[in-house]
Amino acid sequence: MRRLGDGPRARDDTGGRAAEPRTRDSDRESADELIGYTYQLMYVIIVGAGDIGTPLIEIATGAGYEVVVIETDPEKADEVASDYDCMVLNADATVKETLVDAGSDRADAIITTTDQDATNVMVSLLAQELDVPNVVSVVHNPEHMNLFRQIGVNTMQNPQRLIAESLFRSVDRPSIVDYMRVGDVAEVFEITVAEEAPIAEKTLIEADEDGLLGDETLIVAIEREDTDSPVTPRGQTRIETGDLLTVYSGTGATPDVTDIFGHYEDQENGSNGVRL
Secondary structure, eight states, X not given: OEEEOOSTTOBOTTSSBOOOOOOHHHHHHHHHHHTTOOOOOOEEEEEOOSTTHHHHHHHHHHTTOEEEEEOSOHHHHHHHXXXXXXXXXXXXXXXXXXXXXXXXXXOSEEEEOOSOHHHHHHHHHHHHHTTOXXXXXXXXXXXXXXXXXXXXXXXXXXXXXXXHHHHHHXXXXXXXXXXXXXXXXXXXXXXXXXXXXXXXXXXXXXHHHTTOSOTTEEEEEEEOTTOSSOBOOOTTOBOOTTOEEEEEETTOSOHHHHGGGTOOHHHHTTOOOOOO
């Protein structure tokens, strides 16, 4: 196993802490201690420095976290060690001793991002055995999602697939600004109220009385050009043309739901309402 990384947060080869230069963060720690509060950085172990892991490393180090990266590929390990302020172990994370050497005893979280679900499962199980408080894993094969959840791991679906779904949605359902799946069917999405939409210029009470909003549809927030912050809708809140609505639909963003807001492109485009 090679230990790489000579940044201010790198460990020395004896396992002790290397001296850290005085920084703005260390100044804040000193000030916090004077007033009786100890500032503590989040300590995160990231497994894998690929297409998913590398941006995560950049974000975590940029946020000031103490980061340890475990990567089996020597070239990737060298690259991360030279580019980011973190310690890098060129080692196998499926070996328990590697996680121990990475500081699992004081880690706040382990995030495993390799491109192999089998590796991610093994690392997650070892992390749980070592009592790491928060274990997060990328899951590439949707069929494996339940397995990860059964062992108590917080999961993230393959980001590449999420990007593909978003791109497909932007073509198949252009009226949807943004969306998030909730369970297998329900969705939270953003949509703009078009001119002459059935719900335009109606209060929520009026929309409900007209049968526009069923039990499965809830308008959560309203954004308007003339307001600085989102509006939390109440019964007497009036929906205006041009409003950007955040909507929860228990049946998903189906054509029947988007019609309410004046978007009929699903019928015009012949969409079959394909669910990804």
